[in-house]
Amino acid sequence: MQILALDIAGTPFRWLDIERAITYAACGKVAWEVGGDEFVFHGGTRRDGERSVVSLRPVIALAKSEAMVRYLQPLPLGHDNMLLFRRDRETCAYCGERFEYRALTRDHIVPKARGGRDTWTNVVTACRYCNMRKACRTPEEAHMPLLYVPYEPCRFEHFILTGRRILADQMEYLAARLPRHSRLMLHRCLHTPE
Numbered sequence: 001m002q003i004l005a006l007d008i009a010g011t012p013f014r015w016l017d018i019e020r021a022i023t024y025a026a027c028g029k030v031a032w033e034v035g036g037d038e039f040v041f042h043g044g045t046r047r048d049g050e051r052s053v054v055s056l057r058p059v060i061a062l063a064k065s066e067a068m069v070r071y072l073q074p075l076p077l078g079h080d081n082m083l084l085f086r087r088d089r090e091t092c093a094y095c096g097e098r099f100e101y102r103a104l105t106r107d108h109i110v111p112k113a114r115g116g117r118d119t120w121t122n123v124v125t126a127c128r129y130c131n132m133r134k135a136c137r138t139p140e141e142a143h144m145p146l147l148y149v150p151y152e153p154c155r156f157e158h159f160i161l162t163g164r165r166i167l168a169d170q171m172e173y174l175a176a177r178l179p180r181h182s183r184l185m186l187h188r189c190l191h192t193p194e
């Protein structure tokens with residue numbers, strides 16, 4: 001399980017593992033929290049003999065985090081293809097079929113050999129067959145028009161793409177803030193790998 005950490009203004013900041021989230025809570029760094037479910041954790045024994053208890057909700061905003069988001073790096077595409085395939089819903093941009101991860105590849109719209117860059121807007125998910133057929137050509141040259149337009153995920157989309165086993169309260173928080181055009185809104189039930 002992971003806890004979604006926000007900055008004080010409600011912008012997603014980081015997925016926290018439980019130990020880290022408990023540390024924040026135990027140090028009084030949780031400014032406010034969201035979610036119906038509450039998780040209770042028992043810690044070590046205190047000096048008075050009582051065991052310490054920390055309770056956490058699925059979404060927490062960290063105190064004194066006003067400036068955190070300003071220092072965040074642009075959201076990386078990553079070297080493995082998981083985020084890309086999830087953005088594109090495991091669907092080939094050229095034939096429109098859905099495939100398992102192992103049958104999919106990262107296609108550079110403008111091929112790398114011709115100066116195309118490894119950026120969110122120059123890559124799409126393609127099945128092995130379509131990628132081979134397109135070869136070192138642009139979609140126009142190959143007469144293989146793109147069936148969807150690649151885009152750079154916004155911060156809320158990025159957290160949906162990178163979360164593992166996202167809890168209902170967390171998904172609700174993120175999904176409510178997605179832009180209308182988001183492709184992640186097409187299906188309520190998002191596939192998240194175990």
Ligand SMILES: [Zn+2]
Nearest residue numbers: 092095127130
């Ligand atoms: Zn294909």
